[in-house]
Amino acid sequence: MKCSYCSEEIERGTGFAYVRKIGTVRYFCTKRCYRLNVIYNRKPNKKEMKG
Numbered sequence: 001m002k003c004s005y006c007s008e009e010i011e012r013g014t015g016f017a018y019v020r021k022i023g024t025v026r027y028f029c030t031k032r033c034y035r036l037n038v039i040y041n042r043k044p045n046k047k048e049m050k051g
């Protein structure tokens with residue numbers, strides 16, 4: 001599976017799973033990605049155009 005935030009591949013037995021009340025599950029490679037996406041509600045990394 002891949003990290004829901006940074007799309008890095010997550011090895012089995014590692015990473016964090018976050019289950020929302022509505023039943024969807026998100027997987028994160030590190031707690032950092034978990035915090036950024038869940039706690040701070042950041043959107044997944046995307047290349048942004050300057051200007």
Ligand SMILES: [Zn+2]
Pocket residue numbers: 003004005006007008028029030033
């Ligand atoms: Zn990640």
